[in-house]
Amino acid sequence: MFRNQYDTDVTTWSPAGRLFQVEYAMEAVKQGSAAIGLRSKTHVILACVNKASSELSSHQKKIFKVDDHIGVAIAGLTADGRVLSRYMRNECINYNFTYESPLPVGRLVVQLADKAQVCTQRSWKRPYGVGLLVAGLDESGAHLYYNCPSGNYFEYQAFAIGSRSQAAKTYLERRFENFMGSSREDLIKDALISVRETLQGEKLKSSICTVAVVGVGEAFHILDQETVQQLIDSFELVREDEPPAPEAGDAVADQSEASAPVAEEGAAPMDI
Amino acid sequence: MTKHQANWSPYDNNGGSCVAIAGADYCVIAADTRMSTGYNILTRDYSKITKLADKCVMASSGFQADVKALQKLLAARHLIYQHQHNKQMGCPAMAQLLSNTLYYKRFFPYYSFNVLGGLDNEGKGCVYTYDAVGSYERVGYSSQGSGSTLIIPFLDNQLKSPSPLLLPVQDAITPLSESEAVDLVKTVFASATERDIYTGDKLEIVVLNAEGIQREFMDLRKD
Numbered sequence: 001m002f003r004n005q006y007d008t009d010v011t012t013w014s015p016a017g018r019l020f021q022v023e024y025a026m027e028a029v030k031q032g033s034a035a036i037g038l039r040s041k042t043h044v045i046l047a048c049v050n051k052a053s054s055e056l057s058s059h060q061k062k063i064f065k066v067d068d069h070i071g072v073a074i075a076g077l078t079a080d081g082r083v084l085s086r087y088m089r090n091e092c093i094n095y096n097f098t099y100e101s102p103l104p105v106g107r108l109v110v111q112l113a114d115k116a117q118v119c120t121q122r123s124w125k126r127p128y129g130v131g132l133l134v135a136g137l138d139e140s141g142a143h144l145y146y147n148c149p150s151g152n153y154f155e156y157q158a159f160a161i162g163s164r165s166q167a168a169k170t171y172l173e174r175r176f177e178n179f180m181g182s183s184r185e186d187l188i189k190d191a192l193i194s195v196r197e198t199l200q201g202e203k204l205k206s207s208i209c210t211v212a213v214v215g216v217g218e219a220f221h222i223l224d225q226e227t228v229q230q231l232i233d234s235f236e237l238v239r240e241d242e243p244p245a246p247e248a249g250d251a252v253a254d255q256s257e258a259s260a261p262v263a264e265e266g267a268a269p270m271d272i
Numbered sequence: 273m274t275k276h277q278a279n280w281s282p283y284d285n286n287g288g289s290c291v292a293i294a295g296a297d298y299c300v301i302a303a304d305t306r307m308s309t310g311y312n313i314l315t316r317d318y319s320k321i322t323k324l325a326d327k328c329v330m331a332s333s334g335f336q337a338d339v340k341a342l343q344k345l346l347a348a349r350h351l352i353y354q355h356q357h358n359k360q361m362g363c364p365a366m367a368q369l370l371s372n373t374l375y376y377k378r379f380f381p382y383y384s385f386n387v388l389g390g391l392d393n394e395g396k397g398c399v400y401t402y403d404a405v406g407s408y409e410r411v412g413y414s415s416q417g418s419g420s421t422l423i424i425p426f427l428d429n430q431l432k433s434p435s436p437l438l439l440p441v442q443d444a445i446t447p448l449s450e451s452e453a454v455d456l457v458k459t460v461f462a463s464a465t466e467r468d469i470y471t472g473d474k475l476e477i478v479v480l481n482a483e484g485i486q487r488e489f490m491d492l493r494k495d
Binding site: 065086089090094 | 344345351
């Protein structure tokens, strides 16, 4: 993506039919530290990498509880993410007040998407620079959605966003077919392995990652550091004994560097 | 010209009584479960007590539709507080919130007579008593509702409450043990049930202490 004369305003189309400001907003998501989500029939797990800007500072909060049955992980401009989380929390509280039942995730996600779309069609606004992985439970089961700055949203079995998310996505693509029937523990293990993929060889510790769970009979909550460290320890040991992936011939692929995402000049990112 | 009078009232009184007693490290909140209108009983099994936070329970008598609306509002505000502060609201904070919420409708009040009970930030029992528009005070014990005029003098006698007018200023906490306080509440309601037609059926007792919240029921006269 290069600077051009159609990228000053969000309300200016390019001759190729693209809104560059919106695409730049999606770039901001790619620059944020990684966030991963995966789901089974009964549980959804969110995990993210917590990189502090320096050793002296604290970590950015990237996973937010929205309601007992919904949580969100963000990547990109975390300030925008905080504001959107507050909006989501309010919507859940108001819906619950009126209807005495939890807001279905699918509805919340649409409201969020419509809110994002407004910012792509006003000259005095800018798009939100944050991607949201919304994890939630409703009557139809467990769901994971991804909300884009463009105002699009998609439902996923598993997804990763943020920097070096491609490595996690590669791992998830290999394993996702099993997720629907996975147990809660296996799902968390897969989430942690995905996080490790994005770390590119750096040691996976509970101090640099956060894991959150929501499931049938289990309200959304963030796992505490000790629990996460125990889980990391339990599968790190296993990894040294046996080949990392069950499929044949994948041992080498696991170790290789993930290629950096190639900027496509052709299709607009929103169309993927 | 006579003043135009309304031919209906937005309010109704569903009757019932509430009591709360604060101890050194516990708080007892109790209310009967009879809901009535006029001389009729609507149900014998309606709870007037609601948990607002881990350490804060409210009992309200009066117009139960307003009570329900008030409870919902406070629950929603509590959720917002938890999102913003990452912790539960303490009893003194909830007490102020309830007062502000009631006064907000100063010119179309919640017809709700409330008694808030819980543990303060130091773990000691606390009871706050309210009028319909939010005037409140921390006390060692209180009663609201149709039986309150029968109950309060008895509690005054048994708990020897220090008058706020006396000096030196004395502690508002009652020197009873938890089981003594529960027994006192049961006695008090049995007596109130005898003379107040709106109080009876069943007594719901909630005890808040360091272990958490316990609930028990006791039958009252059904006439």
